[in-house]
């Protein structure tokens with residue numbers, strides 16, 4: 700795909716959750732285009748459909764109507780197996796809960812997705828170490844999650860999301876479990892990855908301070924996009940050292 704082709708094109712996406720006789724329209728004909736290299740924040744009141752947007756546009760969840768194309772491929776025209784494979788190849792995920800394997804070291808957690816798609820162990824380890832270094836954790840590769848701070852654990856999950864060199868990273872409240880200083884470090888890292896390496900990121904957040912840091916902010920209400928704002932984000936003064944004092 701050349702960089703002029705949008706990375707993600709979602710059109711008319713509807714998602715209806717049915718629980719017994721109750722149906723909730725979580726996405727109500729949503730249209731969204733994301734270009735390569737964008738950092739897009741998604742805000743909106745509780746229940747407006749932010750997590751559903753992330754789950755449906757990444758193909759983690761099915762949709763009831765509409766179309767989602769990522770990297771030129773129609774997500775819902777492919778089989779479940781093909782969609783899973785496409786997701787593993789093109790997407791990385793960061794959630795509020797870290798979901799790291801407690802008995803694995805940071806390096807083992809990060810190399811796991813590569814091993815699962817058949818990358819040779821030596822290559823997987825090499826890339827895991829390089830990616831941990833990129834997120835400022837080159838000095839913590841043998842640590843287990845319980846031996847790391849919350850911010851460090853979230854940086855391990857970011858490394859795990861990045862190690863397969865995904866076209867797009869989906870992040871759902873990535874700073875939701877962190878105190879302000881650690882949340883700042885994680886946001887610094889995501890902004891740097893976007894600005895310096897052109898990593899495309901879609902990030903759901905409740906936090907207005909985070910919303911103020913993204914170059915593009917979309918707002919949802921009742922399953923629709925109600926605002927799409929391109930905002931000037933000044934280069935930050937580097938106040939936080941993500942290397943943790945290496």
Ligand SMILES: Nc1ncnc2c1ncn2[C@@H]1O[C@H](COP(=O)(O)OP(=O)(O)OP(=O)(O)O)[C@@H](O)[C@H]1O
Nearest residue numbers: 716717718723725744745746747748749750751752
């Ligand atoms: N699995 C489900 N079954 C039934 N209804 C659901 C399900 N998941 C979400 N919903 C409903 O869909 C709507 C959108 O939910 P969603 O979680 O996407 O909102 P959100 O904006 O992410 O909310 P929050 O900010 O509180 O996390 C809500 O009305 C929610 O109650």
